[in-house]
């Protein structure tokens with residue numbers, strides 16, 4: 001189920017994705033709208049799962065069935081070694097790592113600490129988040145979001 005906190009996170013990610021979209025494409029309002037929607041949809045899979053495991057894949061599958069343009073980005077969000085890092089996945093992942101579980105904006109370092117506090121630093125979620133943040137921050141597009 002999507003919890004109240006998660007709704008706050010989802011809305012925060014949508015707004016962050018809109019902000020990042022405008023940094024990537026300053027004159028493209030429609031792109032910002034599209035990225036806001038992508039943020040709103042990215043954690044949809046949680047509604048149908050007991051835990052967060054596999055929520056990206058499930059959300060992607062639901063959205064693919066509905067003909068949604070960015071279903072692959074939803075399916076691949078979070079750290080995924082081999083997923084093509086499209087601009088849209090980059091925006092979504094950066095936004096997801098800049099908004100805490102309660103919806104508040106944060107740095108990627110704070111987001112990592114938040115994940116560590118919730119799941120433990122030995123958890124797969126935490127280890128994946130470390131790799132994800134490294135990947136995002138070393139991407140040449142990262143400086144454009146500043």
Ligand SMILES: [Fe+2]
Pocket residue numbers: 042043055056077078
């Ligand atoms: Fe997610």
